[in-house]
Amino acid sequence: MSVKIAAEYLPKQLPPGAVVAVREYDEGRDKVEVEELERECEVLGQQGKASLVTDLMGDPICRVRHFPHHIMLVAEYGEGEIVGMIRGCVKTVTRGNSVYVKLAYILGLRVSPTHRRLGIGTKLVQKLEEWCKEKGAEYAYMATDCTNEASINLFTIKCAYKKFRTPTMLVQPVHAHYKPIGSGHEIVKLTPQLAESIYRRIFANSEFFPRDMDNILRNKLNYGTFMAVQKKYDWDPKAGVLPASFAILSVWNTKDVFKLQVKGVSALTYVGCMGTRLLDACMPWLRLPSFPDVFRQFGVYVLYGLHMEGQDASRLMNSLCAFAHNLARDDVGCGAVVAEVGQRDPVREAIPHWKRFSWAEDMWCIKKLGDAGEKCEQSDDWMNYYQSSSSVIFVDPRDF
Structure with missing residues (x-):
């Protein structure tokens, strides 16, 4: 989702002498602070409107733990305050025609509302890309809602990613x-x-x-x-x-x-939605499309x-x-x-679905990383295969 922040929470430069350091996540040391940062970003995103809130189960790194090569980085400000985080993994996938490449997936970028527009997000992405290249990744990609302008601008303008695929959810x-x-x-x-x-x-x-x-x-x-x-x-x-x-x-x-969990809806909306659920449960033979x-x-x-x-x-x-x-x-x-x-x-x-819950375009952006990727001939570049590419995209369930 797109996030707007009041101007007083948008410092444009770090105070003199202030340092932001990026390091690997330490569960015993960082878990509580990282979970609090997740909650801060979600509350900010609501702004009095209905919002879909995610609650990670187990630990903050669980979303990438099922990949053989995975990592989570945190950004520390001043005396150890965690103000940002990012997750990533590396896997080997097809790019079409049975050709395999090593691909990095970047997700879960978060920056504290009081420390945005300071280059912390960019620094986290760059550090993660360095780790991905060390693991042999030739490309890196990320996925976001096509309406999330802040995320799209960060990756496409500041980090040189290109809009690549728009699968349907x-x-x-x-x-x-x-x-x-x-x-x-x-x-x-x-x-x-x-x-x-x-x-x-x-x-x-x-x-x-x-x-x-x-x-x-x-x-x-x-x-x-x-x-x-x-x-x-x-x-x-x-x-x-x-x-x-x-x-x-x-x-x-x-x-x-x-x-x-959906939060922030009006009482009238809540009663109306739950009413359809109750009616569906009492009279299932009507096969009503009840609201969950x-x-x-x-x-x-x-x-x-x-x-x-x-x-x-x-x-x-x-x-x-x-x-x-x-x-x-x-x-x-x-x-x-x-x-x-x-x-x-x-x-x-x-595929049966509800249009009101679904969205036509989930924006995927991609970038060819240096070294191994730069050695490829331009005609062999996956990023130039948009028209001739397969119509089928295999979506890895571990990406969710």
Whole structure:
């Protein structure tokens, strides 16, 4: 979200002799201060309006802990006061046509409201980029809401990132009633080994497909991989041949990583939203599209690896999404099912969602880092492949 700050909280230069040092996060030493900084930034963002607040579960570095190479940096001002932080990781992904590159992902940049416009954010990004290059990253990217002008300006103007991709975020609230599975459809749970084999085949020419897909599928947060097929088709998963029509996706449970909560709504809005929820629970046969209980902390299921093929593909994907919704409905405290896909991905039109909760463009910005990246010929530069790139973007669930 975009954040505006009163002018009195916007010093433009550090006092004489003041020093800002960037170092690696120390959980035992920094956890309390970092959590307080997160809360300060969220409260500032509300400004008397409805805001979506994130509560990290476990510890502040948990959002990148599931990557083999990850780090969190903090910025110290004066005598050890933490005034900023940033997280990052490095992974190996496809850039299309089965070509792999080392890519850094930058997220969670926070700067104290009383220490902004002092270059602290820029310094954190630069220090993180240095670490990423040490780990062999050729490119770095970040993702933000397309309306977040402050974040976009920092990365594109001050840090030389370029707007790269604009995937679509689709959100389906979890209702009090179950969603029906299409008649004649069957949902099959795949083993991690079979799921990995299928994914490597169907996403070979996509962008951002991770080389360590096996680690994702075996992660404790991975709920499972499921395929929707027609009952009349006698499909043998061990045969190595895909059905003529099918849909596939995996479910990632973020409840142990973070929880969300909407704050700042009016009493009238609250009563109206909860009224639809109560009516839906009392009369589920009406199948009302009730507003979920987002005013208490709720978890999210992330759907990833979405793909479909065949004449009945759209209906199969719809059934598969309904199945995922029902899994979330049985998980107490799960308030929404989320999927992020490329704007040109055919699967986009088959995913049920609420437009009022979803957004058409999630801005991804990218930068080619020095050394290894600069040695590439201009024609081989991933950043110049916009028109010829795959329509499919694989969204890593660990990025959430």
